[in-house]
Amino acid sequence: MKSNFSRFAVYYLPCPGSPLQRFGDKWLGWSITDGEFINHLQGQLPATEHAKITVNPQKYGFHGTLKPPLRLKEKFGQNELINAVHHIAKMHHPFMMPGLILQVVDQFMALVPMEHSPAMHNLASALVTGLDSFRKAPTQEETNRRLSVELTSRQTKLLEAWGYPYVLDEFHFHLT
Template sequence: MPDLLQGFSGSAFAAITRAPRRYGWHATLKAPFRLAAGRTEAELLDALLSLAAQISRFDLPALAVQRMGNFLALVPQQPSAELQALAQRCVVELHDFAAPLDEADIAARVKQGRLDEEQQALLRRWGYPHVMHRFRFHMTLTGDLGDLSAAQQAEVEAMAHAQFDDLPQPLTLDALSLLFEPDKGADFRLIARAPLR
């Protein structure tokens, strides 16, 4: 554990990072979904590989630690048309593989996320509210910090800056990955990595 986190036990640090550790170092381009009836994992993988083969790798804008609500993430510091276009293609071109949300799923998401009308419409259309122009690329660093004191939150944020402010820049986005959640709440597993051209 970094010396910077003097006020945190190992278990407290583990709790702060439990959510991002569960699904691994990643940035979501298409939100998790259940496979639609009649579709197979092999078909999904073929579609992902085909999509990746059409897209050239590209450099991301500089990433920096930033608060997003009650958690910390690495976030691009400049807009990227290439990144937005890639995320949109993932949502649209893989959409037929996703089982539709039922009304209970939609109601739970609306209640949990306090979504505005446009986000609710995006949720119903695409299965997730943070898509299209509402998409924000981010690489999650912590879980919800809302239960920590202001001093503890500042300490965690300082640790994140110490760890990530010297990242080599630019970083290249060179592949799409397909991950699988074997059981609800279980750690995600990597199925395949699809290199961009």
């Protein structure tokens, strides 16, 4: 099956209707589950400033990345990728995510786990390694964009091996 999508990723999404999902939707002003704009969270931040800082993350919806975006090799279709994700997910037991705290991550605010979750880390690592055969090599433009920020030597090696610098031992789950 051919798809209209050019990139695919595996995201954690809060349960629909949960307080976390409603908070994330209100913060961004976009419901990822309904695919529609909603009123921003009312708070201390002026509405224009709130809209300004959420315009970029809004297009992705409130989520946590488990497997960074990839472009599919031509020999694979969307259904094959979805089946592989299901297969990997079935190999992991359900787990509870630790409590979350608000923290500055690079240049943005994010909700991060209060403590390390080995189960979350193992799932993310399995998705990165288990789906790599589906990943088309990054374009030079994509590689240059990733290299335009300061990366450690380890992150550069991860970028070369897995197409993204913040995976495996450099993975830090966060919700934005």
